[in-house]
Amino acid sequence: MFPEFSERTLQPQNIGKPVLYANPQTSPARYFGLPKTTLVEFRLLTQPCTIIRESTLQMTGLVERAAGNPSSDSRICYVGSAGTGKSHLLLQTVQHCHLQKWVVIYIPRAYATVDSTTTHVYDLRTRTYVQPFFSWQLVQRIFSTNQAILDTLTTTEKHDFGKVSVEAGQPLQELHRIAETDKYFAPQVLEVVLAELGKQKEHPVLLAVDDFQSLYGKTKYKDPHFDGITSYHLNVPRLIMEYAGGRKSFARGAVFGALRSTNTQFPVSNDMYMGLGLDEFEEGRAWSPYQKQRKSVREYLDGMVPLHVPEGLTATEATGLFELWRQSRAMAAEAGDSTFMAAYTQSGGNPREFVWNGIMKSFATPPLEVDATRPFPQLTVMA
Structure with a gap:
């Protein structure tokens, strides 16, 4: 019906041409999922499809330059008005990197990390709240999506998990096995897996996050005193924000985010607008000197570059x-x-x-x- 979405079709002469996301059984979306609006559109179509836009080719250039550099040098946030196609462009980024043999970590609904739909437990070791079930899900999806690549990688140092340890030189699958055996260790395993992926240089790593703005506002989680828990005190949002803010980095790779301005529960906060250096009137907003500002949140956006998706x-x-x-x-x-x-x-x-x-x-x-x-x-x- 349509040609496949591939490096061969991502050419200037094909701008405006429909393309097909082939091999859905191996697609990252099969394991990580999709944004709701994108999912409904794909149900109405006979197969998952997209079109090549000028912004698609701009994205491929960014990915090509990021492939040989640390992710701290390539931290991009897709911004723009509602409905301009930011989520579709992020999905195209994920699919393109997957075809280029990158390790892909895709979070299509970042609000799920802060909406209090999964359990959270206080961790004395880190003095933060960990999310065992969500961390376990994410570890599962990372290994399922990137199995062929991760099977070839080994640990670079010894890692201790209570009475169990993984020696240096062991397959990364051993970390997966520990998370499977005891979900309590899943948050620690997730952090270790990303750290190990950050050290290797054989394959670039993509961390792509949709609904990115939900990580930088208020969360639905409560502490024992029923006070709100900030996002950087939850292990999954904090881990994502550390890579987005450049505090942690992959030796080769990139971090891409996409804002969703239609999410009324987790809107784009003033801190995010200021952290990304966006025009205060882009969404009809006006700053006030009485609005509360959180420097600690904006620090997790330091160095992230906004990329405006065309309005139409x-x-x-x-x-x-x-x-x-x-x-x-x-x-x-x-x-x-x-x-x-x-x-x-x-x-x-x-x-x-x-x-x-x-x-x-x-x-x-x-x-x-x-x-x-x-x-x-x-x-x-x-x-």
Whole structure:
């Protein structure tokens, strides 16, 4: 139907062309999951597809330069107005790095680390709160997605986990086995796995986080006194923020994040706007000298570079997106040029508006009747 998303198709002459995410059984999205809106779109399409945009080619250039340098030199955050395609661009980044034999760590719903849906326990060793179940899930997904690469790597030093230890030179799978045996050690195992991945230079490492802004605001977790726990006192958010802020680094690799301004529970905080150096009026916001500022949060953004995703689709890109939905038979048979022009004009080129309030209005069956709880047959949903 469409050519595959690959290095061969990621060329300037293919801007606006629809491409197919092939081999879903080995895709990182199968294990890590997808953002909700992306998941629903893929259910409506016959297969997971995307289009090549100018920003896609810009991303490939960033990935190419990051492949040989420490991740502390390549820390990018996709920013822009709601519906501009930041999550899709981040997914393209993940897929591209996976095809380039990177070690991929993808967190499509970062709010799940701070919304108090998994257990947390106070750890006397680190004086922070650890999240054993979420840490175990993340370790599982890292090893499942990157099994072929991780099977070739060994530990560089001895690691102790209570009465159990892993000697230097042992396969990294031994760390996975410890997390499987006792989930209590999963937070420590997760930290050790990332540290070991950071030392090796055979394969670059990508840490990609969607809903990135949720890590830099208030969390839903409470301490025994029912006071709110800050995100950097929880082991998973803190670990991500340390790599995002450059406190920890992979010897080769990059850290990519994407903001989601439509998340009302975890909106983009003032500290994140200031930390990224964003214009205070980008989202109709205005600063006040009375607004509380947290320097400790902004330190975890030090050196992260905002990359603005284009506000709208070009005519070529919009044509390709329309063709993608038309050939997928997700539109009414009579939809044609008039439908395209109406959708493109009314949306102002905004990708989400173009699809949801433009193209989807031509559906024979309203999209609201789609069961959003039904799992996609080839992709799993991240808890």
